[in-house]
Amino acid sequence: MAPLGSSGGSGWRLPRHELALVAAMVAVFVITGWLDPNHTYFATWAESRDIILRNTAILGIIALGAAVVIIAGGIDLSAGSMVAFSATTCALLLALFAAPDDRRLVTVGPLGIGVAIGGSLLSGLLVGTLHTWLITAIRLPPFVATLATLVGLRSFARAMCLFVTKQRWGSESQQINVNTPFFAWLKEHNVVIMTCTFLVLALLTWLILSRTVLGRHLYALGGNEQAARLSGIRTDNVKWFAYCFGSLTASLAGIFLMADSSVAQPGNLARGYELNAIAAAVVGGCSLQGGVGTVTGTVLGALFLRVVIDAVSKLIKASADVYEGMIVGIIVALAVTLTQFGHSGQGARRLFPGGRGLAAIPTIAAFAGLLAMMGAANVDAFAGRTGLLGGAVAGGMLLLLATVRWLEGQRAS
Amino acid sequence: MAPLGSSGGSGWRLPRHELALVAAMVAVFVITGWLDPNHTYFATWAESRDIILRNTAILGIIALGAAVVIIAGGIDLSAGSMVAFSATTCALLLALFAAPDDRRLVTVGPLGIGVAIGGSLLSGLLVGTLHTWLITAIRLPPFVATLATLVGLRSFARAMCLFVTKQRWGSESQQINVNTPFFAWLKEHNVVIMTCTFLVLALLTWLILSRTVLGRHLYALGGNEQAARLSGIRTDNVKWFAYCFGSLTASLAGIFLMADSSVAQPGNLARGYELNAIAAAVVGGCSLQGGVGTVTGTVLGALFLRVVIDAVSKLIKASADVYEGMIVGIIVALAVTLTQFGHSGQGARRLFPGGRGLAAIPTIAAFAGLLAMMGAANVDAFAGRTGLLGGAVAGGMLLLLATVRWLEGQRAS
């Protein structure tokens, strides 16, 4: 059930959650800067900052879209594919405006660039409309509708890519290089441009959600759809806005990503980004039941995710990305758990009830121990003592949880 | 709202849905066999059959797990990662039982094999328990809990792979080759073995769902959790079964996939399989609201998906895999739409209401046209007339939908 005191309407929840995120972030910074033998965060802060900002901007832009859809009581699984689709659309339109034999698209003029960008944003609008149509007219559950586009759009983009390259240059290609000067310039200044875009978008979204009638209707729709309809709210239009906003942000991110990697590669561009975006929104306090969530929370959620990921890549020198998934997973679980416990009415709940609770304890301890061991193996500080560390962590965890369980047992009886 | 007349309880719904699937399948076979210049389905039927069976078995085994979870009113997004995780666990355990310098794991004895298989099934059980714990004790929404494991488990598997290979053989490796004779034998006979396992599993699931009390409770849980709890059903235990079943089927599939490609590569083994599994269940008539769904439907759903994918790869000789996503997406959307319309009370609904309905028409037509054009470009029969065909399809679609809209308009007034 949704938190009391979260006046979704006014867009402001108790800032407890946001504060916690900020605090955690600062902690991560300090600890990492201190553990990291290079002290990168203190030594070459500027570059680290740029990396974090760039990634946060991309993730955040998509997360804002995800948040709006989630607040409106829906879910959009298609963001990642939408990114790929819009990037491909953009590149293909550029290709059509480039000189016939120019496969690097350097010769595209302002008109072409305008059309390409407009086109890919339009594609976002169209997909959003398609979603709304599937959900409101055909009455597919949002999960199903966007699942279909999640798998569909990417393969559609790949097919377009093969087809157009074949038609245009005679040989099929799974990616299109984009060296158009304008996009090169975009890449040159990507940190500034992306961050500003992100912040402006966030401000805009905040205004819409907490200071306009539309925003109020979004919260109402997410909170109780039938009541919203019977209160004379055109729920279909509100949904349309939500899903179009979701797809538009994704296609915007698509353009940036294309510029940033100067290639449109539908095959695996932004694969799985939708999950990170949803994760960011959830970490930021959006509830998948709908009707609850804030822009500030979402922004902080995205930032926090990226900060922790970056921190780990500072601590674990090589192939840190292996750990990215675990980090996201654990953060999501923890964040939602905390918001859950934050709510009232959870006081008298047991963490490890019954036999399954007992079974859960060693499971978690084992995972924790393995994780610690594997992580330590990559941190010079622990060289040679990994097994020890892993064992210690596992044991400690086991002890801790067992105590919790015991205390619960005491309290219950 | 859940379809009336679907007496989930007895496990049998009006077979209308299943019949439609079978009919569609036959149609696909005949049309493909006829359009395909090699008439592969008639010429070399056996091979095509094996391909379809093998893929269906894998997809179906996972889909059965997904179906049970969905019927119980949950969702399990982690299947794909679970597959990778169990395959890795299996390979790593084999590695521990192999001779120290045997990196191809040929020297593993029966004991090692037993432990490995048992271990990876156990890992499934543990993950299922973890899910249940997160969902029942911590009260995470199933979507969040399994989202966390979806991103977490794969990276955990990758980390394990790096760590163990390093410890065991001194140099990190992202994948582990498995040439153990037993698994080689499994691969030899994969079609027979997988298909039988799948059918036995399906029969078992059918028994549980429609002929046992546990099954009845699964449907009750999915249909109305509170009612189930107030009726004295230990819903947590039922959930535990559902999620463990989901993870177990996934880890079973993991073992098969490892044997089939004689390597465990956590990086991108079974990426996105969870979506295909959910798609199969949904195509088979499971409702994501829970409480509705059958084993027969799920089996047919999986089979149908694979049949169509295979058919397209017969028609489009080159790079047919590009189209796989679109096929799945379109089938899912259509299947759910049909079940929707199957229900009563939808008679008087408009497909293209209002301005957005109008906007949807050209969108769909455009997508259809592009799709036809790109598809045709790969079918020799249409060589040179692709543009024409695309235009024709788009135009036809436009005309069709416009007529529908017009008729609706007539009927409404």
Next chain:
Amino acid sequence: LVAGCSGNAGTATPMAGGPAAAAKAPGVAKRFVFITNGDDPFWDACLSGLEEGAKRFGCAAAGITVSRDVNNASAEGQIERLRQYATQPDVAGIALSVIQADNQAIVDEMKKLQAKGVKVITVDGDVNRELYREARSYYIGTDNVVGGRTLGTAAKALLDAKGLTSGGYVQFAGFTDNDNARSRMNGVKEAIGDRYVERDRMADEMDLQRARDNVRNATQNHKDLAALIGIWSYDAPAIADVVTESGSRDKYVIATFDAAPLAIGQMQKGNIDVMVVQNPFEMGVRTVRLLKAMVDDDEAVINEMFPRAGMPDGDVHTTGLRVVVPDRSSPVKDGLFDSQVVEFLTLPDFTAWLAKYHLTGS
């Protein structure tokens, strides 16, 4: 063309005050990082090479550690990694297998690294030399076109030996327009002649299941199919598996690149006719050697590795190619190849060599 090295040297010196200086200062730990293009058994052999090299050239003594970073087969992946290492002052040298030869963004990041005084070389997959040569100082690896031609020649010999005069063939790779895949395929196509028709180039995006399904569909879709060409190392076992499972082994000539452990096993079973094997192990060894020499400004070693510096492609160091056949009875004969570039081996000799370095594949 000299611009390649000298230009880069020129950019290196003025930046000497930057973080690179810190890295150069004696006693401070330094790192060489090897970034792969994707996830492929090929790179495990390379890693062993890196470790061997680290031993041979006394990296430990010089406080240098060598690590490998496996990319996720996407361009953003490599870009992100290059950026990440740019922030870390202890990274002194980077070697990468460029995933997209024409990718401007990757090139830019490589240049940024060079500007910081970090040594950047490409291994196995080079940038587009016409456009971006100066993005890296040197390239170590096989000439993929030559490699492709070699495989094509072998395949042609096998096809002719079967008494075929025509037929189709399909080439399998992870990404059909990744630079090394493209040049190899073109090489194959060029050498195999136009009596045999290329039916398709199938991409599996490094998904093993899809790799197998691709082969299955190819064997079914093209009736006149006579040869299956595996371009990336995991394609070889995939092809072998499929033809054995469908019992159609003897319908096809099977020619593949690289010697993945599984591929070696398959050739022993007689399911692969010929392998053109690069030498990732040597690539690894020489990567370390070169990077170390560059960091220590050891002209002697560099000149030894690049005798033709300044001449066309003087900044390219090709590691040898091997043609491996099951045994002498194979229709593929030593004489077909230019012995300067290609070493001709039978499987037993080859496995013996592997054993020498405790390698499982190459």
Next chain:
Amino acid sequence: MTPIIAFRGVGKWFPGVVALADVSFDLLPGECHAICGENGAGKSTLMKILSGVITDYDGEVLVRGKPARFRGTRDAERAGIAIIHQELNLVEQLSAAANIFLGRERRTPLGLIDDAAMEREAADLLAGLECPISPRVPAGSLRVGDQQLLEIAKALSLASDILIMDEPTSALTEAEVARLDRVIARLRTRGVTILFITHKMDEVFRLADRITVLRDGRVVKTIDRAATTPREITGWMVGRDIAGHHFHGPRSRGPKLLEVRGLTLPWPDHPRGHRLQDVSLELHAGEILGVAGLMGAGRTELLETLFGATDTAWTGEIRLDGRAVRFAHPEEACAAGVAMVTEDRKRLGLFPDLDVAANVSICSLGEAVRGGLVFRGREEALVAPPLRATAVKAAGPHAAITGLSGGNQQKCIIARWLLVKPRILLLDDPTRGIDVGAKAELYQIIDRLCRDGLAVILTSSELPELLTLADRIIVLAEGRLTAEFPRAEATEQNIMEAATGT
């Protein structure tokens, strides 16, 4: 004689609320004991404790003299206690039989599920309830009344000797209530002890031997029925003596606002074929038109159609001020000055995540907008008057709506609709599940609005309510309009005849 159940100092806290405090009273074997109290008095909570749904509470419950602390509904069932919960708890997809035996399925010797046996037993049970539904049909396809009977059958299937009924009649029609009375009578001859919760005084005094009154979670009194009067009881419930509903003087009837001619609403794939057929009525400013009818007669559909809230296309004509209108969406209705307070507060009315102010302003937020932006101050100013007019008791405009009692929530929803300044107000069972105190206030509010020239259509599941409030009463049966009475001629008798079509 020894009490079969004894509450001893039972207390229960919910965060922020004291649901029960030091509740102590006895149940005697074989008696029928009614529990009265306002919304939120703690009735259901107490019953949940007794039936093992709520397990952590203070004090103790003695069953047959022995202390019992149930760890789950199972324990309660074993102790012979069965409960019919306030809200329906059925699995719509499962058959009636499956629902009745849910959690206690019959098994074949092989341990497999035995549907045949369950359907047989279910058929007997339903027959015993004079309920002609087949045990095979999915519960979701049953009418609300039958679903309620299914719940009762489920409780009876336990053959327990203590039966708790939490507002079993709130969704039942007079006919079905009569049927339930007969069932209860039969149970009592079997010596079953019955614990009975209702807001309807007539039922209390028709069925109960003894009455316990709860207020704010405390026992006010336990007393024999013979020794008290409804007036007294309601007085104890609300803590004051509430005035009977006599409104000063007749209301003056204004010009005709609404005219409905031959309204027919089809019902595809249903034997009846139509939800409404050939309904004609007219409504004047300043009058209250009551709509009577059995459950499922189509009252809600009628209002929903007038409000443009049905998807199904209807035929006939609706004239507002003589203009023919056809609302495709509630929004259009609002714009035309028609407002509707919906039937099921929780499901169709409230926004649980929004605070009181937002819940009230949701329909007319546009008036708090300047330059495209909503201003908090303006919003508060906007909602203040209607909140005052409906006398909502809340901690403030930004209190959580979920914290309010049922009556106050309903008032908030009425306030919401007053804000759009409607000329026609449709009230669908506005007092369902609301206690007498709140009811009285609502009656006053409705009357006042009407005197200010508002036209009201009111449906209710309680005839007395209609007879108190309405100027005219029309009766629906099976979707047809069967009678129309001016207030003077309307009596419960002739209305029931028209409603049952006898």
